[in-house]
Structures are given as structure tokens and as C-alpha cells.
Amino acid sequence: MSKIKNIFIGLTLSCAVSLFAEAKVTVFAAASMTNALEEVASDYKKVNPNEDIVFSFASSSVLARQITEGAPADIFISADQKWMDFLAEKDEIVKDSRVDLVGNKLVMIAPRTSKIEKVDLTNDKWQTALDKTYLSVGDPDHVPAGIYAKTAFTYLNQWAALENKLARAKNVRDALRLVEQGESPLGVVYATDAAISQKVRVVAIFPAESHPPVEYPAAIVKNKDNKESKAFFNYLKSDKAKTVFEKFGFSAK
Secondary structure: OHHHHHHHHHHHHHHHHHHHHOOEEEEEEEHHHHHHHHHHHHHHHHHOOOOEEEEEEEOHHHHHHHHHOOOOOOEEEOOOHHHHHHHHHOOOEOHHHOEEEEEEOEEEEEEOOOOOOOOOOOOHHHHHHOOOOOEEEEOOOOOHHHHHHHHHHHHOOOHHHHOOOEEEEOOHHHHHHHHHOOOOOEEEEEHHHHHOOOOEEEEEEOOHHHOOOEEEEEEEEOOOOOHHHHHHHHHHOOHHHHHHHHHOOOEEO
């Protein structure tokens, strides 16, 4: 009888451990938020050690489409409004949870070893620096940073000349890497991407009026508004999280 009792207790503990291990939150987030969110999650784990925060970082467009295909995301953080609108239209988010989490700036970068120290974006003379190379940028067909860049260059009357001179990266971090590795002499990324790299420097800041504000909306995915998701989502909006976002160069909302 005691043997049966021990087996029962063992199974009960096993089930409890199994349920305990499943207490995790999966966050799909724009690649440009990688470093900041990882630190936010690390701080969160210090006070919530039993909750596992799992990230999937990529282009907002890729992540949004994955969510519509049933990917197991609990929270989505986009680098622009477009892809959050996309999910809202498909009824894939808890609409009342949607909030603008942080903001950013669009900048042009060059390798730190480059002779290019400053670029005047008000005219197209800077394009001579490209010579037979390409401007590194997130693919403007779907990557938010690239979409912002296309809008800015269109405003500056330079898009037509640049459209065929682009190294189109699958996300903004890949665009950063092309410049870090010297494969592109110039690139367009967010200010926060430039700030985390020791291999590049900012040579120009795009005029604020040249593109829509760079905003990062966040929302809980539909049917995923459970206790764990809500807890971490609320933490993302806390003063402690805002301090981390600002440390990495984001403007906290």
C-alpha cells in the first residue's frame, strides 16, 4: 500500500514540476529591441525566478505573419504601427492591451574606421561615397527600418536614385552587421542599434519630419491574456523597464 502511495506522490510531484516548468511567456519582438528586452527580462527574473521569458527576435513583418499562422506567441512588440495594425485587423491581438511602448530615431551609420565623419542628408552628394557599393538597409518592402528609410529618402527627393543601390537586409540588425563588417560603407538603422555597436558611428540623423515617428507598439496576443503574460506585459510598462529602455537609447512612453 505504501508503495502505491509513494508512486502516487511521485506522479503528483512530477505533474506539479511539469506544470511549473510550463509557466513561461513567449515574446515575439522586433530585432532592434534584442539587447534592451533581454536585460528587462533578466531583471524581471530576479523577482519572478519561476517564470521563463522566451524571445523570438526578427523583423516585425516576419513575426506578425508567423502569429497569423499560429506561432505560439504570447506578446508581440512591433517596430512600427503597420504590423500591429495588420494583426489588429486580423483579430490576432487583445486590442485593449495595445500600447505604444517606446520610441526611437532613424540614423545613418558608417564603419568606425571610415573616413566619412558626417553626412549632409539635405542633398544627394553623399551618395558618391557608395561608389560601386550598396547602402545597407532593412528591406523596404517589409522591414520597418527600411520602410522608414524609404519614406525619409522619398521626402528628401533621393529615393529614385537610391532604390537600386540598396543592400536589402532581412532585419535591421543584419543591416547593422553589413556595416560593421565593412561590406557596406553606409547603412540606415535605429539610433539604438548604432549605440550597442563598437564598430560603427552615427554620421547623420534623419530629420524628424522626413518620416513618421518611430514607435514600438506592444500587445498581448489573442487568447494569451493569462496571468503570466499579463504580469510580464505590465512589467514592460513599469518605471523599472523604462529605465532599461532609456539606458539603451529608446525614448520611453
